[in-house]
Amino acid sequence: MSIDLAVIPGDGIGPEVIAEALKVLRAVTGPAGVELELTEYALGAQHWLETGETLSDETLVKLRRHDAILFGAVGAAPGDTRIPSGLIERELLLKIRFALDHFVNLRPAKIYPGVPSPLAAPGKVDFVVVREGTEGPYVGNGGVLRKGTDQEVANELSVNTAFGVQRVVRDAFRRAALTDRKKLTYVHKHNVLVHSGHLWKRTVEAVAADFPEVAVDYLHVDAATIFFVTDPGRFDVIVTDNLFGDILTDLAAAVTGGIGLAASGNLNMDRTAPSMFEPVHGSAPDIAGQQKADPTAAILSAALLLDHLELPELAAKINAAVTADVAERGQLGVRPTSAIGDAIAARLG
Amino acid sequence: MSIDLAVIPGDGIGPEVIAEALKVLRAVTGPAGVELELTEYALGAQHWLETGETLSDETLVKLRRHDAILFGAVGAAPGDTRIPSGLIERELLLKIRFALDHFVNLRPAKIYPGVPSPLAAPGKVDFVVVREGTEGPYVGNGGVLRKGTDQEVANELSVNTAFGVQRVVRDAFRRAALTDRKKLTYVHKHNVLVHSGHLWKRTVEAVAADFPEVAVDYLHVDAATIFFVTDPGRFDVIVTDNLFGDILTDLAAAVTGGIGLAASGNLNMDRTAPSMFEPVHGSAPDIAGQQKADPTAAILSAALLLDHLELPELAAKINAAVTADVAERGQLGVRPTSAIGDAIAARLG
Numbered sequence: 065m066s067i068d069l070a071v072i073p074g075d076g077i078g079p080e081v082i083a084e085a086l087k088v089l090r091a092v093t094g095p096a097g098v099e100l101e102l103t104e105y106a107l108g109a110q111h112w113l114e115t116g117e118t119l120s121d122e123t124l125v126k127l128r129r130h131d132a133i134l135f136g137a138v139g140a141a142p143g144d145t146r147i148p149s150g151l152i153e154r155e156l157l158l159k160i161r162f163a164l165d166h167f168v169n170l171r172p173a174k175i176y177p178g179v180p181s182p183l184a185a186p187g188k189v190d191f192v193v194v195r196e197g198t199e200g201p202y203v204g205n206g207g208v209l210r211k212g213t214d215q216e217v218a219n220e221l222s223v224n225t226a227f228g229v230q231r232v233v234r235d236a237f238r239r240a241a242l243t244d245r246k247k248l249t250y251v252h253k254h255n256v257l258v259h260s261g262h263l264w265k266r267t268v269e270a271v272a273a274d275f276p277e278v279a280v281d282y283l284h285v286d287a288a289t290i291f292f293v294t295d296p297g298r299f300d301v302i303v304t305d306n307l308f309g310d311i312l313t314d315l316a317a318a319v320t321g322g323i324g325l326a327a328s329g330n331l332n333m334d335r336t337a338p339s340m341f342e343p344v345h346g347s348a349p350d351i352a353g354q355q356k357a358d359p360t361a362a363i364l365s366a367a368l369l370l371d372h373l374e375l376p377e378l379a380a381k382i383n384a385a386v387t388a389d390v391a392e393r394g395q396l397g398v399r400p401t402s403a404i405g406d407a408i409a410a411r412l413g
Numbered sequence: 414m415s416i417d418l419a420v421i422p423g424d425g426i427g428p429e430v431i432a433e434a435l436k437v438l439r440a441v442t443g444p445a446g447v448e449l450e451l452t453e454y455a456l457g458a459q460h461w462l463e464t465g466e467t468l469s470d471e472t473l474v475k476l477r478r479h480d481a482i483l484f485g486a487v488g489a490a491p492g493d494t495r496i497p498s499g500l501i502e503r504e505l506l507l508k509i510r511f512a513l514d515h516f517v518n519l520r521p522a523k524i525y526p527g528v529p530s531p532l533a534a535p536g537k538v539d540f541v542v543v544r545e546g547t548e549g550p551y552v553g554n555g556g557v558l559r560k561g562t563d564q565e566v567a568n569e570l571s572v573n574t575a576f577g578v579q580r581v582v583r584d585a586f587r588r589a590a591l592t593d594r595k596k597l598t599y600v601h602k603h604n605v606l607v608h609s610g611h612l613w614k615r616t617v618e619a620v621a622a623d624f625p626e627v628a629v630d631y632l633h634v635d636a637a638t639i640f641f642v643t644d645p646g647r648f649d650v651i652v653t654d655n656l657f658g659d660i661l662t663d664l665a666a667a668v669t670g671g672i673g674l675a676a677s678g679n680l681n682m683d684r685t686a687p688s689m690f691e692p693v694h695g696s697a698p699d700i701a702g703q704q705k706a707d708p709t710a711a712i713l714s715a716a717l718l719l720d721h722l723e724l725p726e727l728a729a730k731i732n733a734a735v736t737a738d739v740a741e742r743g744q745l746g747v748r749p750t751s752a753i754g755d756a757i758a759a760r761l762g
């Protein structure tokens with residue numbers, strides 16, 4: 065078997081963490097007789113500065129041919145005024161998510177033994193957020209009137225469809241049905257966002273009929289943030305919209321010990337296009353090129369990739385190696401990016 | 414001097430916590446020779462069940478005549494299917510905020526000495542969120558097409574105007590200019606919500622020119638939640654939109670020791686209509702009528718009320734009494750709602 069992988073290292077710390085993820089991928093696939101075929105794509109803020117390309121149609125056609133995409137991080141340095149704010153994020157990262165129909169943005173949140181949480185008494189935390197990835201306020205359907213005047217009106221349109229909500233809710237129920245606790249929490253703000261919120265509510269209620277074994281729970285997004293810090297152990301599977309999922313998964317990363325461990329999969333569960341795997345963190349230009357970044361999130365994203373490509377045993381090996389490494393971190397002190405990758409890869413030898 | 418106060422106790426624990434807020438208000442205004450004139454309005458879920466009124470035009474006309482409004486909490490019990498979800502919240506609470514032009518939703522967040530935080534090392538936390546109160550995704554301008562079918566499309570429109578953003582941003586700068594740290598953080602998601610986000614960005618940059626002494630900082634909302642748990646002490650004044658403010662202030666309440674202490678003022682800073690003061694917490698029907706609710710958030714909201722009515726010395730007295738009471742709480746054990754009100758009122762005697 066072989067995996068035909070597109071690699072987009074991106075900007076900032078992206079290339080550093082992706083190098084470690086590839087190191088670990090090689091270490092786990094080699095002995096299993098799985099071949100890795102890599103094609104690197106130079107995309108991101110730096111590439112845009114050099115060429116003016118964010119993501120061309122030709123590149124997108126090429127990306128579609130791969131089995132999966134491993135993505136580092138993109139984005140301009142905050143002070144860099146040459147790059148319009150958010151351009152690379154929208155025209156590259158979000159464009160891929162939408163074009164390749166990544167409707168399930170899967171973001172696990174877990175407190176690993178040995179990893180300190182900013183919470184005084186977090187308890188056992190191990191949940192997964194199923195964030196919708198192709199709708200909501202992310203559709204880019206807003207507009208502006210009388211820009212720059214005192215009469216300016218700026219609108220953002222959140223578009224939500226039965227089709228889009230059904231497929232992500234069904235996916236979340238399927239995942240909840242496979243956990244020990246079989247608990248699904250859906251998060252929205254249906255007391256204010258009535259139209260989208262009630263579509264979510266009705267959809268969850270309808271799909272629930274097919275999963276009688278799953279216990280369903282609802283939280284307004286504001287209340288959900290409270291439980292994230294007072295009782296994160298209560299969550300098992302969370303399903304929510306694109307924007308709420310964005311917010312909640314950064315918060316989840318923070319309470320489980322930091323964005324350095326937060327992995328994600330942008331999944332096309334219909335497999336009509338390759339899925340994409342990326343750490344939740346950004347390009348962190350302030351520490352780029354200094355071997356200071358934690359590559360664990362990228363490495364765990366590679367595990368999600370293997371899982372999605374139906375190599376769950378290999379994914380489990382990476383997860384076990386990461387678990388062992390993070391358990392030791394207290395004693396290991398500060399390590400360069402590559403040393404963390406080396407240590408995790410060595411455990412797979 | 415006298416204060417003509419409208420009181421809306423509402424549902425659930427609303428009446429219990431408002432009784433204590435009034436007790437404390439009386440204790441502080443009496444000795445100062447300030448007369449309190451109270452008019453109670455029976456509004457909320459229970460009132461709707463009995464009369465069908467959420468908030469009539471006649472009642473709204475009456476509310477407009479008062480100097481200020483003290484609001485408890487409203488909302489149906491989660492299981493109560495007689496009341497459409499969110500109806501009371503939208504047709505009463507949000508209707509008042511919009512009709513009386515409460516464009517500044519002021520929500521202080523502070524860790525009081527003696528109050529345990531769920532954070533292991535919160536540090537000194539004392540900031541205020543200036544949440545926009547009359548625009549954004551709260552305008553109720555969404556709609557639904559082909560409801561209940563597989564082709565349903567549910568839209569939510571976030572409306573943002575230069576007028577609305579300017580006035581709240583200017584208010585936040587004014588507040589930041591008065592603090593010791595003179596620091597303003599504006600929170601949005603302008604890499605994705607480009608139209609509204611850039612209106613906010615341009616507005617902050619323009620208003621900043623009038624406040625050279627204020628240091629300005631920007632955070633995406635997702636990143637802001639990380640700092641709320643890893644370094645909440647970094648914040649001084651935060652200004653943000655209606656929905657982000659809703660989410661961040663519940664999170665702020667959680668990290669500063671709970672929603673039992675979170676007060677808010679819905680302020681019409683142009684004073685063209687009365688402002689409204691309410692605890693951030695909801696009606697908590699599960700503990701209603703049992704003297705289990707913490708009235709401190711309602712009491713602190715009464716202090717915000719006095720402050721807005723230009724009685725800052727009386728507000729400071731309540732704040733000092735609350736600070737002393739919460740410092741003692743560890744020793745005091747569980748106390749009924751009225752005992753907390755009694756203790757705080759007694760300190761004002």
Ligand SMILES: CC(C)[C@H](C(=O)O)[C@@H](O)C(=O)O
Nearest residue numbers: 153154157310344604605635
């Ligand atoms: C970079 C940004 C567009 C992106 C998002 O908002 O989805 C990021 O925050 C994430 O969570 O992957």
Ligand SMILES: CC(C)[C@H](C(=O)O)[C@@H](O)C(=O)O
Nearest residue numbers: 255256286502503506659693
């Ligand atoms: C009850 C609800 C409509 C309200 C809001 O969303 O503003 C509440 O959560 C708040 O924060 O005051």
